[in-house]
Amino acid sequence: MVHIAEGLPFRWFSNFCIDKRVLLSPERTHITPQHEGVKSGFTFETSTQWGQGYVQLLQDSSGNWKAFTVYMVASDIKGQEESGRELGIYGGHTVPWPTVLGARRKQAEESPHALIRHVGVMVAARFKQMNIPTLVLEAQPRLGDVWRNRYESLLLHTPRVHDHFLYHRYPQNWPLHTPKDKLANWIEYYADAQDLTVWTSSRPAEDSHPTYDDVTKRWTIVVERAGERVTLHPGHIVCCIGILGPKIIPHIKNSERFKGTVIHGGDYKTPEPYKNKRVVVVGAGNTAGDICIDLSSCADSITLVQRSKSTLVPAEVLRKFLTQLWPDDGSIPTEISDFLAASTPLNLIRSFTKPIKAGDSGESGEYAALYKGLREKGMIVDDGDGGKTVPFQVLEKFGVLDVGCANLIISGRVGVKHGVEVAELKEESVVFTDGSEIPADAVIFATGYRSIHENLVRIFGEETVQRTSPIWGLDAEGELRNVYRQTGHPGLWYGAGGFQVARYGSKQLAMLLKAQDLGLTEL
DSSP states (O other), rough: OOOOGGSSSOOOOEEEEEEOOOTOOOEEESSSSSSEEEEEEEEEOSSSEOOOOOOOOEEEEOOOEEEEEEEEEEETTOOOOOOOOSSOOTTTTSSSSHHHHHHHHHHHHOSSSEEEEEHHHOOOOOOOHTTOOOOEOOOOSSSSSSHHSTTOOOOOOOOBBGOTTTTBOOOOOOOSOHHHHHHHHHHHHHHHHHTEEEEEEEEEEETOOOOEEETEEEEEEEEEEEEEEEEEOSHOOOOOOOOEEEEEOOOOTTTGOOOOEEGGGGGOOSSSGTOOOOOEEESSSSSHHHHHHHTTOOEEEEEEOOOOOOOEEEEEHHHHHHHHSTTTTTSSOOHHHHHHHHOHHHHHHHHHHOOOOOSSGGGGGGGGHHHHHHHHHTOOOOOOOGGGHHHHHHIIOOOOOEEEEEHHHHHTEEEESSSEEEEEEETTEEEESSSSSEEOEEEEEEEOEEEEEEHHHHOOHHHHHSSSSOOOOOOOTBBBSSSSSOOOSSTTOOOOOOOHHHHHHHHHHHHHHHHTTTTTTTO
């Protein structure tokens, strides 16, 4: 038995009440695949916070009800609740909206309390509702350019309801899977609709690192904004720069002899330059699969180089998994879906999830032919535990979501070479480490990216980054590592992950900033 008091500072918890909202009121249902019990949401409060929780109860062999899981989270700091919608009338109809907005942006630009690096627009929207003056820095000329500049056929593999923006759902007729240019334009629109203060073409100066003053609890950071240098002193910096670092481009022997094109997958745009070409795609991740699908419209031949075994999950498995928690019909409010998804520890889900391999009876049976066909073509894959532990494949193994490349491989349109690396390039061919050689006019290295650690060190310096912990993946307790929580360095925070993670994590992050500034917590 674990005593809660051993892991928490002393606090008064009071006014526990059953939550009567849809899907949070008490219900008798399966807690595990083998055991039925009772689930219920509840609310509570402490001396400084409002809170909400979720409990799952099971009966023991003696018939006594005991908690299987208890999830408790602060929902607001008393007196610091989200401001919600405004009346829209200012100064008794005497102050126009442009004047109000201009004053707010002037405060955020001249005295930002939080500086958000890169897009981070959902975090900024949450901070605005929490009355935290926030300035967003975007290195590109326009918000959304990070998406706009990627390959033309890119779209989100997750369904739209999982990717809704905080406070602002997509329109009812929005595509199920969002094209990257629609997403880029939406980010721009969202920032305007949420009245966010954004500096584009702006980034930390490369000739100096931000410094933190432990006495004033403020940063000093020099920002290069459209050719000008501006010094800012925010209390907090939130890095929303993803989890990917510099591109990985292997050094290949005699690459200068190759007469064709050699690029990284991140630089691929459209298939037209590869019409009637013989293309080798090195890598077997999501980007490699998308590029192969794209090239199948016009390339003469396509060879996918799979260097090691892949964990492959059909996209429809993930879609079914996500739409159970976030139904597309809007029957469950997004904020409740997010809360329920967070209420059960991932390690617990792992503990009672029985793996099902391809070809077994059960959920993966319908995909047995898919995996068998891939193996017959030389691609070595497993099925990600039958699709039953998709979150772990995405968070830990970067599992591949198949959106059509598998069928191209099975049909023979895309060839596969497994377990080899590119050893050498000749004038019109690629030589592999097993001694084999194939003709080629282009080589696309979809070989991924190095750790985000390198980008963070470039911005902040090694000394600052060493005070923080690694980003992403799951820690020993099944929590996302080091995002939307204390990093180990005062005033420095990391935001990463998909839209759902940002929606939910941004509230936790905002309250941590508020609590720290109000002296309610110790870092």
